[in-house]
Amino acid sequence: MNVGYSRANHKHLHTSSHLRLIDRLANRLFALHAKGPHASDRRLLDIACGRGGPALRARQRKGLEVVGVDLTPYNIVCATKSNAKPKLRPRARFVVGSALALPLKDASFSLAWSIESPAHFSDKLAFLREAARVLKPGGALAFADLLAVDAAVTASVESRLVYRDFLETWDVPYLETYDGYSRAIAHAGFRLHRVEIATKYNLDILRSYCCFFLSLLQFGPLYRWYRRYVKQLTGAELDNVYEHVRKSYRALRGGMIDYGLFWAIRS
Numbered sequence: 001m002n003v004g005y006s007r008a009n010h011k012h013l014h015t016s017s018h019l020r021l022i023d024r025l026a027n028r029l030f031a032l033h034a035k036g037p038h039a040s041d042r043r044l045l046d047i048a049c050g051r052g053g054p055a056l057r058a059r060q061r062k063g064l065e066v067v068g069v070d071l072t073p074y075n076i077v078c079a080t081k082s083n084a085k086p087k088l089r090p091r092a093r094f095v096v097g098s099a100l101a102l103p104l105k106d107a108s109f110s111l112a113w114s115i116e117s118p119a120h121f122s123d124k125l126a127f128l129r130e131a132a133r134v135l136k137p138g139g140a141l142a143f144a145d146l147l148a149v150d151a152a153v154t155a156s157v158e159s160r161l162v163y164r165d166f167l168e169t170w171d172v173p174y175l176e177t178y179d180g181y182s183r184a185i186a187h188a189g190f191r192l193h194r195v196e197i198a199t200k201y202n203l204d205i206l207r208s209y210c211c212f213f214l215s216l217l218q219f220g221p222l223y224r225w226y227r228r229y230v231k232q233l234t235g236a237e238l239d240n241v242y243e244h245v246r247k248s249y250r251a252l253r254g255g256m257i258d259y260g261l262f263w264a265i266r267s
Contacts, residue, residue: 046066193264195263
């Protein structure tokens with residue numbers, strides 16, 4: 001589930017929101033790296049890299065040597081094709097592998113990130129331990145993830161059902177809470193440096209779009225026009241996302257989901 005990063009007056013559901021997220025994580029990660037013991041190291045690990053967009057942006061903007069790891073072979077094929085364009089230097093490298101068992105040597109990187117992927121990991125602590133294993137002491141990690149708001153999720157039987165539907169529709173095993181991540185980060189061997197809870201303008205904007213979409217369904221001609229407009233603009237077919245939008249809106253309206261950006265240092 002891609003959310004991206006938005007502030008007031010940003011157009012949230014466009015590609016720019018995801019680029020803003022990459023840059024937000026990257027700028028603070030690289031600033032942290034510049035003050036650390038491996039400032040001259042130019043290698044970045046992208047954990048669960050998807051089709052390579054964040055890795056390629058980091059390479060182009062910062063001149064980094066990037067290695068991307070993803071569980072889905074098709075994603076690696078797409079990322080490798082994107083990386084094959086001439087004039088793109090330095091090259092990135094993409095390999096198939098699990099975030100919970102990275103096919104990489106101990107202490108082989110000084111920079112790592114995972115962007116909107118940890119929600120799909122079945123064991124967040126295992127992910128953090130693997131990140132710690134492949135990072136050098138003093139190396140820096142950044143990641144962005146959805147968070148469960150425990151008080152809202154457990155408020156009633158109905159709340160638990162709404163939360164369960166949200167997880168199922170997005171194929172997410174579970175979401176960690178802020179407190180849970182804070183403990184897991186420490187247990188994995190990191191020192192938490194900074195956290196930004198970006199629910200406001202981020203998930204709040206997404207919730208408003210969900211509400212708009214569900215309201216639009218009540219007006220046939222207007223919805224059909226909007227559906228054609230979105231397909232022309234983004235290639236997305238709105239009819240296919242109704243259940244996702246409906247179940248997302250219920251969870252977001254109930255205040256069950258937060259959104260966090262984390263930066264940590266390997267102890």
